[in-house]
Amino acid sequence: MLGGTPQRNRWSRQGGRAGWIDFLAEARLGALNAELARRGGATPLVEAVAQVIDRLPQWFDDGYLPRASLIHGDLWSGNWAMQADGTPVIYDPAVSCSDAEAELAMMELFGSPPAGFWHAYRATAGLHEGYARRRGLYQLYHLLNHVLLFGGGYAAQALACARALLGRGAP
Template sequence: MSRLAEAGAALLGGTLRNATPLGGGDLSEILHIVLADGRAAVVKGGPAPQTEAAMLRAMALAGAPASAVLAASDTALVIEALPASGSLAAAWADLGRTLARLHATEGERYGWPVDYAFGPVAIPNTPSDDWPVFWGEQRLRVHVPHISGALGRRIEALAADLPNRLPARPRPALLHGDLWAGNVLADGDRVTGLIDPACYHGHGEVDLAMLSLFGQPSAAFFDAYGPLDPGHEERRAIYSLWPALVHVRLFGAGYRSMVERFLVEAGA
């Protein structure tokens, strides 16, 4: 049995019976554990389990489905195992309602109380009252030293022009922050959990852009989520740039074409 499985069992005050790896753990180990007394849970490693625990609690408090935090330490997060026998194809409408509830919870400023990371890629979250400045400095310019040549200069130029492209003070919605289909659990036509959050407060369209990065939500999703502000299609490319840049740094130059495509779509 792995050290992570043993650590999870110890945090629950039980004896480990077995542990099974779960898919999706590109950046951290994830296991389903069963204790000798029959209790089951999911255990996740990673650099900041306490930070993720706070995010899950924040989403649950906002009325979004999220795994209950059973225990957390500096090395392991133990959460409830949620039903997930369905697919998102049948649950788009419920995801729209879920995301609308999440985004209805507002913060006082843009950002998050702490910084975190996706693997080796630091994600700064210093609070700000100016949304274009936050997005330009903490989501685009931070990657320029890692992106060579002309591409980096185009990102710099776009960041400088964001006051003309993004709303200065959109409602600081609670964001999931890494919302793609693999981070949505479904059972039948119901969303049972939003997992692996990277929460902060920002423009709600950021989550929508991420959700559209590798696919397209159905019309039922957008009907359930509610009307979008004018210009959202133009902003989607700007918001999609951030996950594309993170992918370049995590997984290599194969994602540079995605960055270039979003720069073209953004007119940069």
């Protein structure tokens, strides 16, 4: 579950980049977009997300190869804390095996990671130079979830995100 939204976690029919794009198209963006359409969601948003899905391969044409990583899935500042002794704590997960960049994008959607995070992350795991090109794709998934859960201004934010992705042409 991602909040109150069922989250489809399934193995891709194929591996590698093509498998990830298929998973992102069907189990992530496509699944939420279909639910939004089923509920009578705003046609411009549904159509824009469908166009983003059709163009997914272009955001992965820079040599980036997503690697399956166990991610929290809903990691934002409201879902992490520190104990009195400084031990980090995370909660309210929406766990999946996904691209690590999906986690990073969620961390940036509603704020910024703590000071020192990016330096430590780059030193430990590295960060592909194309992450900034893909960040909006991963954030769109969470924005669509928020549209389904809360409606309101999230629909406008999701539409703006989708349109920004589409307005870039080939990223």
